[in-house]
Amino acid sequence: MQLTRRNFFKFMGATGASVAVLPSSAQAWQSKAPPDPYGCLVDLTRCNGCRKCEDACSTVNELPPPIKDVCDCTVFEKKRRPDENAFTVVNRYFSGKLDELDKPLPVFVKIQCMHCQDPACVSACIVGALTKKENGAVHYDVSKCIGCRYCMVACPFEIPAYEYHDPITPRVRKCTFCFDRISKDGGLPGCATICPVEAITFGKRNTLLELAKKRIKDNPGKYVDHVYGEKEVGGTSWLYVSSLPFSKLNFPQLPEKPSPKLSETIQHSLFSYLWSPILLFGLLGGIMYKSKKKNDNPQDKGGA
Amino acid sequence: MNHKASPLNRKFWTPGVFVMLVFMIAGFVSIIARFTGGIGYVSNLSTARPWGLWVGVDVATGVALAAGGFTTAALAHIFGCHSYEPIIRPALLTAMLGYTFVVLGLMVDIGRSWAIWKPIFFWNTNSVLFEVAMCVMIYLHVLYFEFIPIVAEQFKNKVRLPGPLALLNAPIDLFLKIADAVAGKIMWILIILGVVLSCMHQSSLGSLMLVAPTKIHPLWYTPILPLLFLTSAFAVGYPMVVFETTLVTSSFKLNSEMSILTPLTRITTFVLGLYMLLKLGDMFIRGTYVYLLDGTYQTNSFIIEMMFGIIVPWLMLVSKKVRQSRKGVFIAATMIVFGVALNRINVFIVGYTSPVSESGYFPSVGEIFVTLGLIATLMFVYRFVVTFLPVLQAPKEVSS
Ligand code: SF4
Ligand code: SF4
Ligand code: SF4
Numbered sequence: 001m002q003l004t005r006r007n008f009f010k011f012m013g014a015t016g017a018s019v020a021v022l023p024s025s026a027q028a029w030q031s032k033a034p035p036d037p038y039g040c041l042v043d044l045t046r047c048n049g050c051r052k053c054e055d056a057c058s059t060v061n062e063l064p065p066p067i068k069d070v071c072d073c074t075v076f077e078k079k080r081r082p083d084e085n086a087f088t089v090v091n092r093y094f095s096g097k098l099d100e101l102d103k104p105l106p107v108f109v110k111i112q113c114m115h116c117q118d119p120a121c122v123s124a125c126i127v128g129a130l131t132k133k134e135n136g137a138v139h140y141d142v143s144k145c146i147g148c149r150y151c152m153v154a155c156p157f158e159i160p161a162y163e164y165h166d167p168i169t170p171r172v173r174k175c176t177f178c179f180d181r182i183s184k185d186g187g188l189p190g191c192a193t194i195c196p197v198e199a200i201t202f203g204k205r206n207t208l209l210e211l212a213k214k215r216i217k218d219n220p221g222k223y224v225d226h227v228y229g230e231k232e233v234g235g236t237s238w239l240y241v242s243s244l245p246f247s248k249l250n251f252p253q254l255p256e257k258p259s260p261k262l263s264e265t266i267q268h269s270l271f272s273y274l275w276s277p278i279l280l281f282g283l284l285g286g287i288m289y290k291s292k293k294k295n296d297n298p299q300d301k302g303g304a
Numbered sequence: 305m306n307h308k309a310s311p312l313n314r315k316f317w318t319p320g321v322f323v324m325l326v327f328m329i330a331g332f333v334s335i336i337a338r339f340t341g342g343i344g345y346v347s348n349l350s351t352a353r354p355w356g357l358w359v360g361v362d363v364a365t366g367v368a369l370a371a372g373g374f375t376t377a378a379l380a381h382i383f384g385c386h387s388y389e390p391i392i393r394p395a396l397l398t399a400m401l402g403y404t405f406v407v408l409g410l411m412v413d414i415g416r417s418w419a420i421w422k423p424i425f426f427w428n429t430n431s432v433l434f435e436v437a438m439c440v441m442i443y444l445h446v447l448y449f450e451f452i453p454i455v456a457e458q459f460k461n462k463v464r465l466p467g468p469l470a471l472l473n474a475p476i477d478l479f480l481k482i483a484d485a486v487a488g489k490i491m492w493i494l495i496i497l498g499v500v501l502s503c504m505h506q507s508s509l510g511s512l513m514l515v516a517p518t519k520i521h522p523l524w525y526t527p528i529l530p531l532l533f534l535t536s537a538f539a540v541g542y543p544m545v546v547f548e549t550t551l552v553t554s555s556f557k558l559n560s561e562m563s564i565l566t567p568l569t570r571i572t573t574f575v576l577g578l579y580m581l582l583k584l585g586d587m588f589i590r591g592t593y594v595y596l597l598d599g600t601y602q603t604n605s606f607i608i609e610m611m612f613g614i615i616v617p618w619l620m621l622v623s624k625k626v627r628q629s630r631k632g633v634f635i636a637a638t639m640i641v642f643g644v645a646l647n648r649i650n651v652f653i654v655g656y657t658s659p660v661s662e663s664g665y666f667p668s669v670g671e672i673f674v675t676l677g678l679i680a681t682l683m684f685v686y687r688f689v690v691t692f693l694p695v696l697q698a699p700k701e702v703s704s
Contacts, residue, residue, distance in 0.1 A: 081351060081661060124515050126433040127426035144426045147415020150433045152354035154515045158660045161351045162415065164344025170415040252659040254518055262527060263514035264430050270530075271435065277500050284382050284496045291384030 029265045031234065031258065033117035037136030038182055039205035039229075039237040040192055041212050042110055044249070045222060046199035049076070049090055049108035053191035053200065057088045057112075060178060060190035079250065081111075084161045087175040088112035088191060093249050107242070109249050110191070110200070112175035113138060113159045114229060115237035116258075123260030124154035129172075136205065136237040137177035145172060156233055156252060156259055177237070205237055212241050234258030309393050309694040311458065312556060316691050320555075324680040324687075331677010334670045338412055346670030352658035355413075357667035360652035361675050362409025364509055365645045366402055367440070368537055372548070373399020373447065374502035375541030379571075381495045388568070390697045393454060394552065395545050397686065397695050400447040405682045407444060412674055432511045439505035446498045449487055456484035458693050507534035513651055521655040522592050523606045528582065529651070535579040540644040542568040543617075543637035550634045552696065569633055573621040576640060580614045605646070605654045613643015 054066040064085050067075055076092035090110045097105045115138045122130045122138060129144035130151055147170055152160045163170035178189035182202075192202040201208060209230060216223040228246045229236040232254040240246070247253055270276050338346045349356050376395040380388045411417040423437050463477045464470070487494070510533030513520050526532070546568065587593050595603050617639040626632035653665070667675075690696050 083351065120515050123430045124433065125428055126431050126437060127422050128428035128431075129426070144422060145416065146419040146422050147417075148413075148433060149349075149354035149415070150431070150512075152351065153513075153519075153656075156516070156518050156659055158352055158658050162349075162354065163342075164347075164349060165342040166415075167339050167342040167345075168416070168418070170342065250660060252518065257517075259517060260430065260515055262517065263432055263511055266511055266514065266527070266530060267430065267432055267435065267508075271429075271504075277504055280500050280503060281496055284378070284499055285492075288382045288384075288492060288496065291382065294384065 029261050031118050034134045037205050037237050039136055039208050039239055041201045041208040041239045043199050044107055044109055044242040046197045047108040048197055049092060051090050052194045053088055053110055056190040056194035084163045084173040095244050107244055114157050115177050116233055117235040118258035118260060120154035120156055120259035121151035124150045135182055137179040139179050140172055142171050156254055208239055212239055231256045309697055311694055312691050324684045327676045327680035330673045334673040335412055348665060348668040352661040353665045356665055357671045357675055358409055358413040360649050362678060363406050364648040364652050366406040368540055368644050368648055369544050370399045370402030371537040371541040372544040374499050377495050378499045391545050391549060393695045396450055397689060398548055400451055401682050401686055403444045403447060405678050409678055432508050436505045436508045439501045443501040446494050449494050452483050452487040454693055456480050506537035509533050518659055519656055521602050523595055524651050524655040526586050528586055532582060536644050539575040539579045540640055542572045543640040546633055546637035547641050566627055569621055569627055576618050580618055602654055605650050609643055609646045609650055612639055613646055
């Protein structure tokens with residue numbers, strides 16, 4: 001090992017200098033959520049399960065058409081999840097109440113990417129292929145993606161799907177929030193334009209939050225007092241109001257803390273400006289130099 | 305220094321090698337299937353379960369078990385304990401092959417294997433995976449560099465290619481000499497760099513799952529997960545060397561390296577004890593012991609990991625009698641290796657629950673074949689290298 005005195009001090013000098021420029025304290029974690037994003041409010045008391053949003057979504061995103069419903073409602077017999085061919089799906093639940101004809105009252109739930117304010121998928125993506133846009137959309141750039149699927153591991157809503165049967169160029173697939181459409185003035189997401197009962201309202205997230213709370217307040221007894229997406233994992237661009245508790249509708253119960261907070265805090269306090277690796281390098285270099293001097297061994301050329 | 309490594313020059317094709325070959329072929333066929341039919345064609349991975357056996361074992365466990373490389377390098381070269389030198393080369397070889405196969409495993413697992421270079425240009429410094437990938441990439445090259453002197457030692461001035469290739473003899477020889485000289489000059493930087501990079505990514509592998517707080521079972525999800533991964537990497541480094549050297553020395557009927565291995569295990573007792581205290585302390589502070597008796601498979605897996613992977617081997621190593629018996633040390637080391645491997649499998653696979661769908665995941669035959677195939681290939685290459693390159697210490701009769 002050619003660790004001469006001069007070499008050593010040259011190297012360690014550089015190390016020390018780089019540690020010295022370190023800012024005194026690593027910055028506390030800050031939310032990177034856009035201040036005034038768009039969102040959608042889904043009112044589950046209005047949705048009648050027509051699944052037109054599924055059709056519209058397939059059309060605007062050039063996906064294969066959704067499963068045709070041959071006779072009434074067989075498609076609802078099984079709970080579906082969004083997948084690589086369908087960015088949104090509607091499922092049916094029963095409230096336990098009966099309608100005038102004594103038939104059980106259904107509740108329909110449209111699901112898609114929630115477009116989180118501090119998305120776990122965006123924090124996780126190794127190459128930054130997923131980004132949270134100013135307008136609220138969580139956008140996927142296939143040209144960067146390497147297919148590690150860490151985004152899928154991270155997403156608390158189990159949303160991103162994968163083209164597992166494409167051997168060479170599989171893509172991550174999820175609702176785009178119709179990014180291209182809503183980026184244009186007056187543009188609306190495909191699903192929101194088509195809904196015949198206005199169950200999906202598109203607008204600024206802040207406005208939608210007020211609207212949701214107003215609906216809950218103006219219709220006592222109709223809604224549970226919970227806007228899903230207001231606080232979940234730090235807030236999501238898509239919001240839901242419902243007559244049934246969300247836990248009964250397969251919505252994951254989530255903490256208010258944004259998912260990436262802990263990992264990003266640890267990561268940045270340990271590695272910003274690479275201070276800890278540089279320090280460790282210097283430390284080990286010092287030890288090595290001392291121990292080498294102690295049992296000086298000139299022809300030790302290190303088998304490794 | 306009485307340490308002189310030399311090629312084994314034994315018969316290469318033994319029955320064991322043929323068994324390896326069978327697994328290699330099975331793995332190869334599965335990999336072909338993966339690259340023609342897609343990941344979904346050979347694996348049980350899904351939207352709810354994006355990471356399975358390949359990430360849990362080939363990558364996470366592979367990295368942990370390759371920790372012997374940096375821990376022995378640190379001990380011998382940085383802390384100057386030169387008596388450990390006979391095991392540096394085998395440990396380095398394990399690390400080099402281990403990391404090579406981690407990357408090969410990754411190439412199978414990621415959807416766009418040809419895009420694996422992209423993180424070099426597209427950075428996301430918020431992503432733990434980005435940091436792990438960078439460290440692993442650089443470290444792999446450091447390992448290759450550290451191996452150059454071994455190749456040079458064998459072939460310098462001895463490059464004899466047959467037939468028309470003989471024209472290349474001189475250039476290759478020159479290249480070897482230059483590479484060897486350069487590697488010798490910067491070896492100390494490489495060694496420290498290797499240790500630093502290892503500390504970084506060994507711990508960050510633990511941070512990987514922190515981004516999914518709602519999906520990992522509380523028995524494992526803790527803010528000190530990176531610290532636990534780092535300490536367990538330290539703890540498993542020497543046991544892995546013991547495990548491997550014992551297997552190799554007995555299968556090649558070489559000298560037992562007991563005189564070195566006994567002091568190594570004393571360090572392990574200390575580090576493993578620390579790891580044990582951290583894990584138990586974490587469990588009590590976060591109050592997760594409430595899960596211990598709920599009888600789910602996740603809890604049981606945790607108990608097995610704690611008992612047979614940490615507590616029992618630690619108690620064994622505390623006893624002087626065990627420490628001085630070759631068999632005792634081997635059994636304890638094997639248990640520690642098992643414990644750390646199970647820990648990685650627990651964190652990445654068993655402890656993972658998807659939030660909405662039930663995902664009772666068990667790896668498919670195809671996934672298992674790929675993993676076994678990669679392990680068999682690794683062993684095959686290891687055997688090949690120690691047969692023809694000076695890695696293992698030669699039997700005493702020859703060297704003395
Ligand atoms: S729901 Fe999942 S995929 Fe959508 S933005 Fe949030 S974390 Fe990302
Ligand atoms: S699969 Fe693609 S989008 Fe998802 S984390 Fe990996 S690189 Fe990013
Ligand atoms: S926002 Fe666009 S992509 Fe998302 S569900 Fe609606 S139509 Fe589909």
